[in-house]
Amino acid sequence: MATPEKTDLTxxxxxxxxxxxxxxxxxxRDRLDFERHLVWCSWCRDYLEHVRTTIxxxxxxxxxxxxxxxxxxxxxxxxxxKRKSA
Amino acid sequence: xxxxxxxxxxVANDAAVVAALRRGDENAFTAxxxxxxxxxxRLAQDFVRTRAVAEEVVQETWLAVLTGIDRFEGRSSLKxxxxxxxxxxxxxxxxxxxxxxxxxxxxxxxxxxxVPEERFRDAxxxxxxxxxxxxxxxxxxxxxxxxxxxxxxxxxxxxETLPESQRIVVTLxxxxxxxxxxxxxxxxxxxxxxxxxxxxxxxxxRAALESYLEET
Numbered sequence: 007m008a009t010p011e012k013t014d015l016t017x018x019x020x021x022x023x024x025x026x027x028x029x030x031x032x033x034x035r036d037r038l039d040f041e042r043h044l045v046w047c048s049w050c051r052d053y054l055e056h057v058r059t060t061i062x063x064x065x066x067x068x069x070x071x072x073x074x075x076x077x078x079x080x081x082x083x084x085x086x087x088k089r090k091s092a
Numbered sequence: 093x094x095x096x097x098x099x100x101x102x103v104a105n106d107a108a109v110v111a112a113l114r115r116g117d118e119n120a121f122t123a124x125x126x127x128x129x130x131x132x133x134r135l136a137q138d139f140v141r142t143r144a145v146a147e148e149v150v151q152e153t154w155l156a157v158l159t160g161i162d163r164f165e166g167r168s169s170l171k172x173x174x175x176x177x178x179x180x181x182x183x184x185x186x187x188x189x190x191x192x193x194x195x196x197x198x199x200x201x202x203x204x205x206x207v208p209e210e211r212f213r214d215a216x217x218x219x220x221x222x223x224x225x226x227x228x229x230x231x232x233x234x235x236x237x238x239x240x241x242x243x244x245x246x247x248x249x250x251x252e253t254l255p256e257s258q259r260i261v262v263t264l265x266x267x268x269x270x271x272x273x274x275x276x277x278x279x280x281x282x283x284x285x286x287x288x289x290x291x292x293x294x295x296x297x298r299a300a301l302e303s304y305l306e307e308t
């Protein structure tokens with residue numbers, strides 16, 4: 007008797023497996039199924055790009071002016087450290 | 093705290109920043125402080141009870157950076173090292189205050205999905221479970237919108253509204269650049285739970301980016 011073909015992943019399933027895929031936590035078999043879906047589904051490739059871009063943007067610095075006492079204390083500490091280490 | 097314009101110092105260039113700090117360049121120090129103090133303070137507040145203590149932890153972290161910079165070997169990135177110092181200090185303070193992290197009684201809702209059900213086709217469709225409202229390809233979006241400061245800000249705002257356990261994991265992984273193993277160890281999380289929290293947190297950040305990109 008022939009083994010039934012494993013059903014292809016749906017896009018919904020792909021969106022829930024994205025992190026497992028990016029983390030390299032999939033079995034080789036599951037990875038193959040995932041990548042096979044990506045080959046024919048440009049929407050899921052777009053989704054994956056969204057996720058990758060989100061991760062990249064999350065890692066960029068987010069500049070804030072520290073509260074003024076903290077800023078003053080830090081600058082003072084910095085100058086103090088500089089004097090000592092000179 | 094007020095968001096300000098990015099510094100002209102490239103804080104991601106570790107070699108240059110470390111060299112500048114070692115020679116006592118105040119601009120480099122200020123650039124680092126403005127780039128990361130917001131995220132450090134937010135994270136410290138998840139570990140300790142009050143904002144005042146969190147500010148102390150951030151201050152102690154920067155002092156430790158100064159006294160330790162000569163010994164910094166660059167085996168990890170400067171940012172990763174910086175957050176490591178903060179988490180160690182914040183955990184010590186948190187333990188002293190008996191602050192309980194959300195991970196000890198973690199309950200994960202199995203039904204939570206990163207993309208709302210209505211964006212996929214119904215069971216009676218020819219292609220059930222496939223996209224009904226797919227995400228827009230990024231190459232159709234004007235490049236300026238992704239590069240704009242606003243894109244980063246929207247993600248940061250979404251990060252602040254995540255459930256605490258997701259926020260801590262996403263901050264350590266994607267802001268601080270830690271690997272999964274280090275996060276699991278620091279938080280006492282299993283591989284699977286770390287991944288689920290990361291997945292759900294990132295999912296919400298992606299949704300925030302998408303809604304920003306859809307605005308015209």
